[in-house]
Amino acid sequence: MAYRGGGGHAKPPSTPLSSVNPGSFSTCTTHSHNICMVSDFFYPNMGGVESHIYQLSQCLIQRGHKVIIVTHAYGDRKGIRYLTNGLKVYYLPLKVMYNQSTATTLFHSLPLLRYIFVRERVTIVHSHSSFSSMAHDALFHAKTMGLHTVFTDHSLFGFADVSSVLTNKLLTVSLCDTNHIICVSYTSKENTVLRAALNPEIVSVIPNAVDPTDFTPDPFRRHDSITIVVISRLVYRKGTDLLCGIIPELCQKYQNLNFIIGGEGPKRIILEEVRERYQLHDRVRLLGALEHKDVRDVLVQGHIFLNTSLTEAFCMAIVEAASCGLQVVSTKVGGIPEVLPESLIVLCEPSVKSLCEGLEKAIFQLKSGTLPTPENIHSVVKTFYTWRNVAQRTEKVYELVLKEDVLPMDKRLNRLISHCGSVTGHIFALLAVLNYMFLIFLRWITPDSIIDVAIDATGPRGAWTHHCPPSEKRDENKKVSKTR
Amino acid sequence: MEDERVFSDICGGRLALQCRSYSPYCREFCVSCPRLSLRSLTAVTCSVWLAAYGLFALCEVAPGEGTPRPGARGRDGGVSAGTAFCVDLRGGGGFQFGAQPGQPVTEQNPVLKCKKGWRCSSLYRPWVQATQGVSLQSLVTRLIFLQQKVIYYLCILLKDPLEPHNVSQVVPVFQSAKPRLDCLIHVYKSCQEVLAHQKATSTRP
Helix, strand or coil, X not given: XXXXXXXXXXXXXXXXXXXXXXXXXXXXXXXXXEEEEXXXXXXXXXXXXXXXXXXXXXXXXXXXXXXXXXXXXXXCECEEEEEHHHEEEEEECCCEEECCEECXXXXXXXXXXXXXHHHCCCCEEEEECCCCHXXXXXXXXXXXXXXXXXXXXXXXXXXXXXXXXXXXXXXXXXXXXXXXXXXXXXXXXXXXXXXXXXXXXXXEECXXXXXXXXXXXXXXXXXXXXXXXXXXXXXXXXXXXXXXXXXXXXXXXXXXXXXXXXXXXXXXXXXXXXXXXXXXXXXXXEEECCCHHHHHHHHCCCCEEEECCCCCCCCHHHHHHHHCCCEEEEECCCCHHHHCCHHHEEEECCCHHHHHHHHHHHHHHHHHCCCCCHHHHHHHHCCCXXXXXXXXXHHHHHHHXXXXXXXXXXXXXXXXXXXXXXXXXXXXXXXXXXXXXXHHXXXXXXXXXXXXXXXXXXXXXXXXXXXXXXXXXXXXXXXXXXXX | CEEEEEEXXXXXXXXXXXXXXXXXXXXXXXXXXXXXXXXXXXXHHHHHHHHHHHHHHHHHCCCCCCCCCCCHHHHHHHHHHHHHHHHXXXXXXXXXXXXXXXXXXXXXXXXXXCCCEEEEEEEXXXXXXXXXXXXXXXXXXXXXXXXXXXXXXXXXXEECCCCCCCEEEEEEECCCCCECHHHHHHHHHHHHHHHHHHHHHHHCC
C-alpha cells in the first residue's frame, strides 16, 4: 500500500494494487475521528470521485467515525441533508463557475466553512480531487484554523501546456503544507509528486474499490453473438475517437460481432456518424447516459469490455467489468496496468491498430474457450478491491496524520516562501496572513463558544449509528487482513 | 406555575424563555429578547450619518462644475443632513414600535393547548397581536443556512384536518429571536411531554 519512502521499492506494474502489504500501517485502530470530506463533486452528480467519497464515508461510519460531507448546492438541493446511516451532507450555497467547480476568492467560503468545522468539532479535513476549488479552499482554511489535512488526488494531469503549468503551481501551493496526500495508483502518485514538488514520503497509495455484490456475473443474459461493451463518458479523454476507428474495422472482419456503448458526451455525434456511414445500426447500440444501478445489467450482456481511455489514474470501470466476468481489453495508460493482473486484462497501446489486435486476441481466446469462466473471474476480482479495505487503509493515514503537528503560522509562511518560489510564495504567504486576520475577525464577531455544537448523527455519540464494539471491530480487521 | 430561564441567541445576546404551565394539557412558551440595544442604535446612527456625509462630499465636488454656485453648498448640505435626520428618526421610530431601548418586547407567544391545538401568537406592538390557531402534528428541529451561519430552527408540523396522518404545513417558530439549541431543546422536550400526556389520556379507556 503506502509508499513510505526509505526503501524506495517501486511496485512492478503487473502486480495488482490490492495485493500490496499495508506495511507500517499494520496496527489496529481504536480511536474515532471527526472527519469532514470536502469536494465540489458529490451526489447527485455522478462519477468516480462522488462514488469514492460516498463509499469511503459509509465504511468509515461503520468503523465508528463521525463523517460529514461538504459540497456545493446542486440546483434545488441546498441546505443540509442526511443520507444513509446518518451521513450528513452540507450543500453550501456557493456559485458554480465551470464544470461543477465553484468560483473561488479564497476568502468568501471561510465564514461558512469555519462555522461548520467548529460546530461539527472536525479534527481532520479530507479534501478530494485537484479539480475542485472548494477542496483547495477547505484545505487553506483548515490549515489557518490549525486542523489536520488530508488530500486525495483522483486524476492525472500534464506538465507541458500553460493550463497545466498554472494548475500545477496552484497544486504546489495547496499541498506544500498539507499533512498527507493519498493517490489512487502508483502512477498517480508519481504524477502528483512531480506536479506538486512533494516529498514522496507524505504520499500514500490507496486504490479505489468496487462493491463486488453489485457487480456479479450472469452468463445467461449474454448474447449469442460476441458482444463488446464500452461504458464511459463520450469525451476526448476517454478515447472515443479511437473507438470510432475500431468499430468499422472489427465489424468488417467479424460478422457476428456487436457493440453496446453506454454513456453520453460531446463525442457521441462522431459515433453516430460512424454508425451511419457504415450502416451498423443493428450492430452498434448507443444506450446514452446510464444510471449507476443499470451499469451491471448492461455489462452482463457482453463478453469483452473495452476501455479506450487516453489517461486514467485508476480505472474503476475495468474492475466493475471484470467483477461481472468480462474479459477486459484496455489501453496501457496511467495507472491501468496496476489495476488488474495480466491474466484478466489485455493491455494495448492507445492506437486503433493496437486495440484492434488486442480485441482480436480476446475474441480468439473466447472462441477457443481458453478464457476463464465469468464466475472464476468474479471470485478472483471480488477479493482485490473492497471499500472496507480502503477505509481501513485511510484510517491508518488519519492515525498517522494526527500524530503530526499542524504547522504554526510562522513555519507555514516559511514553507510557502521556500517551497513555492519567491513570487508565488510571497503572494500566497500574504494571502495566508490575510486569511488568518479574517479568521481572527470572525472569531471576534462570532466566538467559537457561542456556536452550537451539532448533534452527531454518526460517530461514537451518533444518534443514527450502532457501530460494533471494539472486540468485534478487531475481529473484522483480522478478516479484512486475510482477504488481502 | 411559571418558570423563567435565561438563554442566549445565535449572536450571543440575552434571551429569556418564560414557560407557564396552566394544566398538564396546556403550556405557554414566551421568548423575550431586547429589540433595541445601545450597540445597534449607535451602529445604525453612525452609518446613516456617514452615508449622509459621503453624499454631501459628493455633491460638493460635482463633476463639470468649477466653483459651486452661491448658496448651492449650503443647500446640498442641508438636504443631506435633513435626509439623514429623517432616516434616523424614522428608523429609530420603527425600532421603537413597542418598547423603549433596552426593554424586552415579546416577539412570539406560541401557546400549546392540546385540546384545541396549537396557538401561535405574534405580538408586533403592545396593542397589535396576530393569532393563528392550528392543529399540531408534531415538532421537529431543522438545520438551515442563515447568512454565513448554520442554525437550528424549531418547526411545528401542522395536521391537515381532512387527512390527519399527513403534514399539511411546516411552520417555523421563534424566527426573529433565533434562540440557540439549548433553548430549543427545552421547548421541544416540554412540548413532547404535553403531547405524550395527551396521547396517554386519549388512548386510556
